[in-house]
Amino acid sequence: MTTQGIGTNVVTQIAIVVKDIDKVSEAWSKVFGLPKPTPIIAGGEDANAVYRGKPTNAQAKLAFFNLGQVALELIEPLGGDSVWQEVLDQKGEGVHHIAFNIKGTDEVTATLAGHGIPMIQQGEYTGGMYTYVDGEPVLKVVLELLENF
DSSP states (O other), X not given: OOTTTTSOOOXXXXXXXXXXXXXXXXXXXXXXXXXXXXXXXXXXXXXXXXXTTEEEOOEEEEEEEEETTXXXXXXXXXXXXXXXXXXXXXXOSEEEEEEEEOSOHHHHHHHHHHTTOOEEEEEEETTEEEEEEOOHHHHSSEEEEXXXX
């Protein structure tokens, strides 16, 4: 990889894992005067997801707030083995990841693995792929790599 690191330094998303997305969405909506987003369900069989090397049909309820340059994503795990549930179980509610839009997922994840930042979970969404990498030991936070096709 070049001196540009992962190919970008623009944060596109910050995510918070929660137990009750409706309650937390309502709070964000009130505090910031933003419309409360309609949650969507993500994951399941269509995501072709892998968590720690094994297939998973994990699902999560997601809600997105547009905060200008950065989107705030709220994540409520709905079952199945996932990095979402792992973080909620180990740390409780709070910051889950920082996301970047990237190109060349395979190259970026290989380079990050070489820096001690291995892949945790990967799956598909309509129009792209997401990859979570374990930046906790090195960067003190999980990273999400988003590649749109």
